[in-house]
Amino acid sequence: MEAITRVQRLAEAGIRQVPPQYIQPLDQRPIKSKSESPSPSPPNNIPLIDLSKQSESIKCEIGQACREWGAFHVINHGVPLELLHQIRSVGRSFFEQCPMPEKLKYSCDSSSAASEGYGSKMLANDDSVLDWRDYFDHHTLPLSRRNPSNWPESPPNYRRVVAEYSDKMEALAVKILKYMSESLGLAPSCIKDAVGDFYQNITISYYPPCPQPELTLGLQSHSDMGAITLLIQDDVEGLQVLKDGDWITVQPLADAIVVLLADQTQIITNGEYISSQHQAITNASKARLSVATFHDPAKTVKISPASELVSKASPPRYRGVVYKDYVSSWYTKGPDGKRNLDALLLDS
Numbered sequence: 001m002e003a004i005t006r007v008q009r010l011a012e013a014g015i016r017q018v019p020p021q022y023i024q025p026l027d028q029r030p031i032k033s034k035s036e037s038p039s040p041s042p043p044n045n046i047p048l049i050d051l052s053k054q055s056e057s058i059k060c061e062i063g064q065a066c067r068e069w070g071a072f073h074v075i076n077h078g079v080p081l082e083l084l085h086q087i088r089s090v091g092r093s094f095f096e097q098c099p100m101p102e103k104l105k106y107s108c109d110s111s112s113a114a115s116e117g118y119g120s121k122m123l124a125n126d127d128s129v130l131d132w133r134d135y136f137d138h139h140t141l142p143l144s145r146r147n148p149s150n151w152p153e154s155p156p157n158y159r160r161v162v163a164e165y166s167d168k169m170e171a172l173a174v175k176i177l178k179y180m181s182e183s184l185g186l187a188p189s190c191i192k193d194a195v196g197d198f199y200q201n202i203t204i205s206y207y208p209p210c211p212q213p214e215l216t217l218g219l220q221s222h223s224d225m226g227a228i229t230l231l232i233q234d235d236v237e238g239l240q241v242l243k244d245g246d247w248i249t250v251q252p253l254a255d256a257i258v259v260l261l262a263d264q265t266q267i268i269t270n271g272e273y274i275s276s277q278h279q280a281i282t283n284a285s286k287a288r289l290s291v292a293t294f295h296d297p298a299k300t301v302k303i304s305p306a307s308e309l310v311s312k313a314s315p316p317r318y319r320g321v322v323y324k325d326y327v328s329s330w331y332t333k334g335p336d337g338k339r340n341l342d343a344l345l346l347d348s
């Protein structure tokens with residue numbers, strides 16, 4: 001017996017009402033975002049940064065986006081556009097072409113956090129509201145964690161595409177952290193050095209059409225635990241980021257990559273740069289796919305505000321934390337927006 005309900009299976013069964021476990025409490029339900037209003041104005045979308053520009057202007061734009069949003073699109077990022085297309089295509093093929101019994105052979109261990117494989121819920125605690133999402137999580141870096149035989153065999157290019165995508169995303173994450181460090185007047189490798197070798201996971205999320213999108217979330221509001229997340233979506237909108245209390249829908253741009261700052265970067269930059277609080281909403285008519293590539297510190301790394309950013313005039317805003325403890329609190333208590341990061345705030 002399949003222990004976990006696959007959302008895709010519910011959707012394909014043609015249910016008209018979602019089971020109660022998927023119904024969000026009133027205050028968490030999706031609300032129309034400003035960018036859906038008839039005349040969107042520029043601040044109602046995340047900033048778009050062209051990485052082919054002069055480096056001074058890139059740094060300045062990244063600095064502003066990291067201070068005000070914690071989220072931005074990059075274009076001319078150096079990742080082959082064909083590879084973006086291929087990873088969406090192999091991901092969609094797994095969810096839509098692979099028969100369910102075959103998919104279930106890759107089931108992740110739902111009792112352990114962030115286990116590799118095919119899964120359907122985000123949190124280990126059983127009383128949380130369920131996300132309207134299935135996913136496949138791949139452990140990709142360091143190379144000692146990468147075992148492509150744990151990934152789908154079909155389509156035949158699946159494993160090669162994921163491995164190649166992992167390498168390109170790592171390079172882009174390093175490049176963006178370098179710009180971020182420089183934009184704060186730090187040595188180019190400052191943030192990356194504080195993070196250390198990346199632990200990278202790639203999560204392909206599949207959000208089937210939902211009969212009651214107004215009651216559900218594809219993925220509940222959270223900020224990512226690690227250092228930096230690089231995300232692509234298909235042409236179906238669903239990603240929303242929180243800006244000044246409003247949920248802003250991130251309009252899909254086929255060639256762009258969404259950069260989401262994560263919590264450890266907010267700590268390292270002593271709150272100068274903010275991690276992005278985001279969520280995914282569902283819709284009634286179209287399945288949606290996204291690919292999120294998380295870059296995290298090793299579990300043993302202690303993360304603290306960079307000493308260069310701390311002074312008498314600018315005291316540390318966060319307690320240092322060993323990353324393993326941060327992760328375990330996140331999985332035990334659940335994300336609930338940014339509560340885990342807020343728990344590290346020092347009195348000012």
Ligand SMILES: O=C(O)CCC(=O)C(=O)O
Pocket residue numbers: 203205219224231233238239240278279280289290292
């Ligand atoms: O599907 C999306 O756009 C959001 C995915 C995400 O936030 C995640 O995987 O953590």
